[in-house]
Amino acid sequence: MRNSGRENNQLRDIEFVIDFNPYAEGSCLVKYGNTHVICTASVDEKVPSWLKGQEKGWITAEYAMLPRSTQTRVQREVKKSSGRTQEIQRLIGRSLRAVVDLEKMKDICVTIDCDVLQADGGTRVASISGGFVALYLALKKLVEEEKIPENPIREFVAAVSCDIYNGQAILDVDYEEDSNSQVDMNFIMTESGKIVEIQGTAEGEPFEEKEFNELMRLGKEGIKHIIAKQKEALKC
Numbered sequence: 001m002r003n004s005g006r007e008n009n010q011l012r013d014i015e016f017v018i019d020f021n022p023y024a025e026g027s028c029l030v031k032y033g034n035t036h037v038i039c040t041a042s043v044d045e046k047v048p049s050w051l052k053g054q055e056k057g058w059i060t061a062e063y064a065m066l067p068r069s070t071q072t073r074v075q076r077e078v079k080k081s082s083g084r085t086q087e088i089q090r091l092i093g094r095s096l097r098a099v100v101d102l103e104k105m106k107d108i109c110v111t112i113d114c115d116v117l118q119a120d121g122g123t124r125v126a127s128i129s130g131g132f133v134a135l136y137l138a139l140k141k142l143v144e145e146e147k148i149p150e151n152p153i154r155e156f157v158a159a160v161s162c163d164i165y166n167g168q169a170i171l172d173v174d175y176e177e178d179s180n181s182q183v184d185m186n187f188i189m190t191e192s193g194k195i196v197e198i199q200g201t202a203e204g205e206p207f208e209e210k211e212f213n214e215l216m217r218l219g220k221e222g223i224k225h226i227i228a229k230q231k232e233a234l235k236c
Contacts, residue, residue, distance in 0.1 A: 002165075003176060004033075011160070011172045011222055016133050016233035025110075026137030028233075030130025033174060034120035039130035041138035044109045045147070057105030057152075059135065061092035061112040063127060069116045088124045091197065095128045095157060095188045096135055098196045104152035110138055121175040125159035125186055132157050133230055156191040158226040162215040164207060169214040171222045183207045187219030191227050 002008070012033030021027035026041035047058050063085055067073045077085060092114060112135060114127035135153075142148045161173045163181035170177060178184065182204050188196040200212070 004174060008168055008170045009218055011225055014226055014229045016230055018133060018137060018233050025141050026134040028130045028133040030126050032122050032126040034118055035122050035126050036118040037123060037126045037130050038115045038117060039134040040113045041134040042111045043138055045107060047107055047109045055106055056102040057108040059093060059097050059100060059110050061089050061131060063088045063092060063114045065116040065119060069119045091124060092127050092131055095196050096131060099154050099157045099190055101152040101154060104150060105148050110135060121173050121178045122161045125161050128159040128188055129226055133233060136234060156227045156230060157196060158223045158230060159186060159188040160219055160222040160226060161186050162219045164211060169218055171218040185215050189223045193220060
């Protein structure tokens with residue numbers, strides 16, 4: 001049994017609160033337990049200059065941790081984003097673009113902003129899952145406004161963390177577990193079970209293939225439940 005009382009294969013309480021921001025084209029407050037992230041989607045009817053003339057759209061992301069999202073104050077990244085922040089932003093963008101037909105959103109750019117209100121482990125995976133919900137709402141609105149002919153989303157995508165903690169594979173890791181894990185993994189997968197990205201590292205001793213397979217199994221099952229929560233929130 002984990003310190004939280006959860007079983008090894010048990011997610012934290014997952015919630016997607018849609019239309020959290022009244023001004024954004026799409027928005028979602030995503031909660032993975034005590035990790036809370038506001039995700040907003042902003043639509044711009046022009047693409048970056050390097051995409052002009054390519055007859056497609058673009059999806060990009062920005063990520064930030066608010067100063068008191070953690071137990072001690074985090075400095076605002078005013079002048080330049082840290083390497084960690086840039087890596088997470090790129091991961092969110094890649095994950096969302098993987099499930100969208102960009103050719104069906106010609107000359108449309110959607111920016112997903114993910115702002116961490118509370119951090120208790122798994123902020124990047126929560127940002128991906130919540131960012132997708134915000135993106136879905138924004139693209140749905142573009143279809144309703146007849147700015148694009150159809151919703152370009154191919155399938156749902158979500159993400160979850162899995163670790164080896166005290167020698168056991170666990171799902172949906174909180175901060176305490178993540179800080180003391182032997183292996184750290186993040187899984188991003190689609191509704192059909194396709195892999196978008198896997199991030200994994202041994203924090204100490206190398207791990208075996210059978211341990212990876214168990215983490216993968218937990219991740220796949222967790223993502224199925226998270227996507228079900230996304231669909232429940234979106235009523236689809």
